[in-house]
Structures are given as structure tokens and as C-alpha cells.
Amino acid sequence: MNNTLNKEKFVLLDAFLTNKEMPMQKFYIAEYPKTKYYILKNGGAIDNAKDIFQEAFLICWKKICSGDFKPINKQQIEAYLFTIAKNKWIDYTRSATKKKTTSINDKLYQFSIEDNTQTNDMEKAELQMSITLNAFNNLGQSCKDILTQFYFYKAPLRTIAENLGIEEASAKNKKYRCIQKLKEIALNYK
Amino acid sequence: MKTQMEITQVEWDMIETYLDRQNDLNKHSISEELKQIPDFEQKIEHIKKVREEIEESIRRSKLNDFHKHLNETEDSKLKSLSKPNTKSYTMWYSAAAILILLFGIFWMLNSNNNAEKIFAENFKPDIGLPLKMGRADSYEFYEGMLDYKQENYKKAISKWEVLLIDNPENDTLNYFLGVANLALGDASESLKYLTNQERFQEGMFKEEAAYYAALAKIKEGEIEEAKTLLKNIPSIQNTKLLRQLEKE
Numbered sequence: 001m002n003n004t005l006n007k008e009k010f011v012l013l014d015a016f017l018t019n020k021e022m023p024m025q026k027f028y029i030a031e032y033p034k035t036k037y038y039i040l041k042n043g044g045a046i047d048n049a050k051d052i053f054q055e056a057f058l059i060c061w062k063k064i065c066s067g068d069f070k071p072i073n074k075q076q077i078e079a080y081l082f083t084i085a086k087n088k089w090i091d092y093t094r095s096a097t098k099k100k101t102t103s104i105n106d107k108l109y110q111f112s113i114e115d116n117t118q119t120n121d122m123e124k125a126e127l128q129m130s131i132t133l134n135a136f137n138n139l140g141q142s143c144k145d146i147l148t149q150f151y152f153y154k155a156p157l158r159t160i161a162e163n164l165g166i167e168e169a170s171a172k173n174k175k176y177r178c179i180q181k182l183k184e185i186a187l188n189y190k
Numbered sequence: 191m192k193t194q195m196e197i198t199q200v201e202w203d204m205i206e207t208y209l210d211r212q213n214d215l216n217k218h219s220i221s222e223e224l225k226q227i228p229d230f231e232q233k234i235e236h237i238k239k240v241r242e243e244i245e246e247s248i249r250r251s252k253l254n255d256f257h258k259h260l261n262e263t264e265d266s267k268l269k270s271l272s273k274p275n276t277k278s279y280t281m282w283y284s285a286a287a288i289l290i291l292l293f294g295i296f297w298m299l300n301s302n303n304n305a306e307k308i309f310a311e312n313f314k315p316d317i318g319l320p321l322k323m324g325r326a327d328s329y330e331f332y333e334g335m336l337d338y339k340q341e342n343y344k345k346a347i348s349k350w351e352v353l354l355i356d357n358p359e360n361d362t363l364n365y366f367l368g369v370a371n372l373a374l375g376d377a378s379e380s381l382k383y384l385t386n387q388e389r390f391q392e393g394m395f396k397e398e399a400a401y402y403a404a405l406a407k408i409k410e411g412e413i414e415e416a417k418t419l420l421k422n423i424p425s426i427q428n429t430k431l432l433r434q435l436e437k438e
Contacts, residue, residue: 019249019252021252024252024256025255025256025259028253028256028257028260029256029259029260032257032260033333033336034329037329037332037333037336038329040332041332050257054250054253054254054257057253058246058249058250058253061249062246128243129243129246129247129250132243132244132246132247133246133247133250133251135247136244136247136248136251137251147244147248148248151241151244151245151248152245152248152249152252172199172203173199176199176202176203179202179240179244182244183240
């Protein structure tokens with residue numbers, strides 16, 4: 001049993017830490033239903049379930065990579081992911097309720113202003129991410145590939161160059177040009 | 191992504207090298223060479239942010255890919271009853287052809303088998319519950335209900351059977367276990383859950399449980415027992431089925 005847990009810990013944790021797709025995809029598929037049922041049961045729709053689960057998954061992923069969350073087994077990752085999703089859904093439903101009630105209450109209105117400042121920052125960050133995401137999606141395939149290899153899979157430039165059949169210096173130039181292209185596309189979205 | 195900041199390729203490479211080393215060795219002091227770059231601190235922050243945004247963009251697009259696979263998995267579950275999951279399509283097409291042929295022969299030879307005919311005409315699985323209920327309130331139940339709604343009856347049964355251990359008299363579980371087994375064509379197994387009508391007396395499935403129990407009896411060839419069930423617990427649907435049985 002201990003061996004199994006250790007192995008699970010190794011595979012899934014390693015997958016999160018090194019962006020290995022297959023184990024994470026398997027984990028995503030296995031864990032999504034629980035959040036989906038929770039949200040459907042608590043007044044949400046399928047689209048809410050997908051959005052909330054993906055946000056939670058992303059947070060979990062980032063927290064593991066940053067070392068803020070150090071799970072010792074797979075069960076801890078499962079519980080952590082579900083807790084984030086659950087809290088996110090509670091926040092979402094509360095903020096939806098608050099939007100309906102704050103406008104008629106002066107005191108609450110003060111809180112509402114503070115909340116709005118926070119929300120605006122989050123919205124700005126979210127907007128920025130969606131611009132970058134759109135820009136990335138609109139990059140040419142070769143740029144997407146090189147940036148994914150370098151920034152997501154953390155492949156060394158030498159390996160990327162070998163795979164592309166080019167010199168390392170050319171791979172470095174290409175990467176730089178792709179980033180400039182990404183920034184240019186993002187600028188057009190603003 | 192602050193697009194206004196101009197950073198040359200040389201600067202970019204130097205800063206990225208510094209950031210990678212910083213990651214590898216935790217804190218890595220900024221070299222004198224790096225300090226020569228105009229606004230180097232701002233540029234370091236900018237590149238850090240760009241790298242984070244690129245990585246997060248890729249993560250987000252990967253999550254969408256994962257979700258597409260999830261949809262494919264769910265779609266394949268939906269198709270699993272009619273198209274079993276196998277790479278060998280030819281084998282299954284052949285099997286299907288043989289089954290159709292056998293079914294044709296069976297149908298011709300058994301055209302007088304009224305019980306089967308009545309069952310086939312009347313059996314339609316209950317549409318299932320919306321994903322909200324009171325008594326068997328657990329994720330496992332809803333998981334099973336989703337499988338049931340997707341006609342993945344075996345999976346639903348395996349989930350509900352576990353729940354039944356702690357709730358052996360739960361009318362909802364017994365009812366859907368009965369219907370799911372009947373949907374799989376196992377009337378005898380279905381009757382294990384549906385026969386005891388007492389457990390349904392106070393619940394919302396009283397008439398429906400009698401209806402499906404009667405259909406299971408019909409499938410088993412126990413027509414008189416089916417009639418008794420339908421007579422004892424009348425409803426529009428039950429009475430209609432009873433009349434059909436009496437005509438035959």
C-alpha cells in the first residue's frame with residue numbers, strides 16, 4: 001500500500017511539477033465529475049462547472065509548482081483541488097447574491113466599493129491573461145511549438161534546435177522573434 | 191504583457207539566463223554585466239511576467255484540451271452501448287450483422303411470443319432524476335445517475351450497489367437499480383429490487399415500481415403475477431398495460 005501511495009505521489013506530483021500532460025489529463029478527467037455534481041447540485045450549470053473546475057485546477061497546478069502546496073500523496077491533491085473548487089463556487093454564488101443586494105444598503109455600499117477595487121484588479125489581471133491567451137492562440141504553429149517547448153516543457157534550446165534541425169543560435173533568434181510577435185498580437189487586442 | 195517595453199534580444203537572453211539560474215540555485219546575485227542594462231530591474235520584472243503569462247496561457251490551453259478529452263470520454267460512454275469500445279470495428283460490424291440475422295430468425299420463430307412483444311412495446315427506462323434529490327444524497331448517487339442517463343447502466347449499477355449496502359431499503363436506489371437491470375435485459379436481477387413493493391409504498395416511485403416489476407414479470411413469462419401487481423397498484427400507465435395483457 002505504501003508503495004502504491006509513493007508511486008502515485010511520484011507520478012502525479014512529478015506531472016504537476018514538470019508539466020507532464022498525460023497523468024494530469026487522467027487526473028483532470030477523474031476529478032472533474034465530483035466538482036460538476038457539486039456545482040449542479042448547488043444551483044450551477046455545466047458551463048459554471050467547467051469554468052470553476054479549470055480555475056481550481058490552474059490554482060492547484062500553480063501552487064504545486066511554486067511550492068506553496070506540498071502534497072504528500074494523491075489524495076491530498078484531490079482534496080485540495082475540490083476544496084478550491086468548492087470555495088470558488090461559494091464565492092461566486094455569494095458575489096452574485098451580493099450584487100443583487102448591495103445597491104440599497106449604504107453601509108454595504110462602502111464594502112461594495114472596496115470589493116469592487118479588488119474585483120477590478122482581478123478583472124484586469126484576468127483580462128490581461130485572456131489577451132495573452134488569445135494572442136498565443138493566434139500565433140503561427142511553429143511559434144506556438146517553440147514557445148511551448150521552451151516555456152512549458154522547459155526543454156533546453158539545444159534540444160529544441162536539434163528537433164527543428166537548426167543551430168542553437170537560430171532557435172534562440174526564433175524564440176525571440178516569436179515573443180515579439182506574441183507581444184505585437186497582444187497589443188492589437190488591447 | 192507590457193508591450194511598450196523595448197528589450198533587445200541580447201538583453202532578453204541575458205535576463206532569461208539569469209532567471210533560469212535563479213530558479214536553479216534559488217537566489218542568484220545579479221551580475222555586474224546585467225546591471226549595465228538600462229532599467230534592468232524593470233526589464234527583469236517584465237520578462238518574468240511575460241514568461242509567467244506565456245506559461246499560464248499554455249496551461250489554460252492544455253486545460254481546454256483536457257476538457258475536450260473529457261467530452262470525448264463522455265461521448266464514447268454514450269456510444270458504448272451501441273458501439274463497444276474496441277479498435278476492431280470490422281469484428282463488431284460482423285458481430286452486429288450476425289446478431290441482426292439471429293434476431294431476424296428469432297423474431298420469425300417467436301412471432302407468437304406475446305410476452306416479449308408486450309415487454310418490448312412497453313419498456314422504456316425511466317428518464318432518471320434531475321441531479322438533485324434528498325434521500326440518497328451523495329456524490330456517488332449523482333455519479334450513478336449521470337451514468338444511468340447516459341445509458342451506461344452497468345456503471346450506474348456498480349455505484350448504486352455500493353450505496354445500497356448502507357441503505358438497503360432506500361426506495362430510490364432500489365427503484366433505479368431495478369430499472370437499470372431491466373434496461374440491461376436482466377429481468378430476474380431487476381426483480382430482486384422491484385419485487386418488494388412495500389418499500390415503495392410511501393415514496394414517489396410506488397406506481398412506477400409496480401409498472402417496471404410487472405414488465406420484469408412479463409419478460410420472465412409470469413403474466414398472471416404481472417397482472418396482479420398492476421391491479422393492486424393502479425395508475426394510468428399500469429391500467430393501460432393491464433388492459434393490453436388482458437387482451438392477449
